[in-house]
Amino acid sequence: MTVPVVVLVGPPGSGKSTVGRALAARLGVGFRDTDADIEALAGKPIPEIFIDEGEPHFRELEVRAVREAAAAHGGVLALGGGAVMAEATRALLHELPVVFLDVPLADAVRRVGLDAPRPLLVVNPRARWRELMEARRPLYLEVATAVVDTAGRTPEQVADAVLEALELKTPHD
Ligand SMILES: Nc1ncnc2c1ncn2[C@@H]1O[C@H](COP(=O)(O)OP(=O)(O)O)[C@@H](O)[C@H]1O
Numbered sequence: 340m341t342v343p344v345v346v347l348v349g350p351p352g353s354g355k356s357t358v359g360r361a362l363a364a365r366l367g368v369g370f371r372d373t374d375a376d377i378e379a380l381a382g383k384p385i386p387e388i389f390i391d392e393g394e395p396h397f398r399e400l401e402v403r404a405v406r407e408a409a410a411a412h413g414g415v416l417a418l419g420g421g422a423v424m425a426e427a428t429r430a431l432l433h434e435l436p437v438v439f440l441d442v443p444l445a446d447a448v449r450r451v452g453l454d455a456p457r458p459l460l461v462v463n464p465r466a467r468w469r470e471l472m473e474a475r476r477p478l479y480l481e482v483a484t485a486v487v488d489t490a491g492r493t494p495e496q497v498a499d500a501v502l503e504a505l506e507l508k509t510p511h512d
């Protein structure tokens with residue numbers, strides 16, 4: 340069994356996918372994103388999974404994708420924003436180095452507004468994001484080894500803060 344060097348959790352727009360890629364490059368390790376794994380498993384993009392099979396089916400695929408990646412991927416792993424809602428996922432995250440990327444509402448809404456579609460944020464994204472974050476913040480905190488604030492930081496600066504928070508060395512140190 341190979342376990343990730345870092346797992347990134349946090350709400351949509353916190354930068355998990357973007358920072359994860361930068362972090363993996365800095366560490367000289369691979370990057371994996373469970374949303375991409377789910378799309379590969381289902382053979383279609385996430386919005387289509389939500390439309391065709393519904394959110395509960397997406398969440399089943401997500402639990403499986405996280406379990407498989409957490410047991411086999413030795414690099415940086417980014418989860419989807421809702422992955423922590425599953426108790427089984429939280430249980431396995433308790434054993435891993437997990438960073439919660441925090442972000443204020445205004446920054447997150449600005450970031451996701453310009454990005455790929457997220458089915459849960461299509462209608463009234465501001466209010467929906469706030470609701471999601473209120474429900475999930477305790478869960479992000481429960482699984483987090485460290486919390487990194489992303490407000491006013493570039494993805495590269497966030498990657499630096501993650502390395503520092505976990506005291507990780509890069510090949511250039
Ligand atoms: N620290 C940051 N500052 C500004 N924009 C960012 C930052 N992190 C991510 N972004 C941008 O926000 C959008 C969402 O980022 P993404 O990595 O997909 O977030 P997540 O995976 O957490 O939902 C992307 O367009 C990305 O380029």
Ligand SMILES: O=C(O)C1=C[C@@H](OP(=O)(O)O)[C@@H](O)[C@H](O)C1
Nearest residue numbers: 350351352374419420421457458
């Ligand atoms: O918050 C959520 O429930 C979701 C977040 C998305 O990932 P990001 O957090 O990477 O945007 C993706 O997994 C799906 O649209 C559901």
Ligand SMILES: [Mg+2]
Nearest residue numbers: 355356374419
């Ligand atoms: Mg993402």
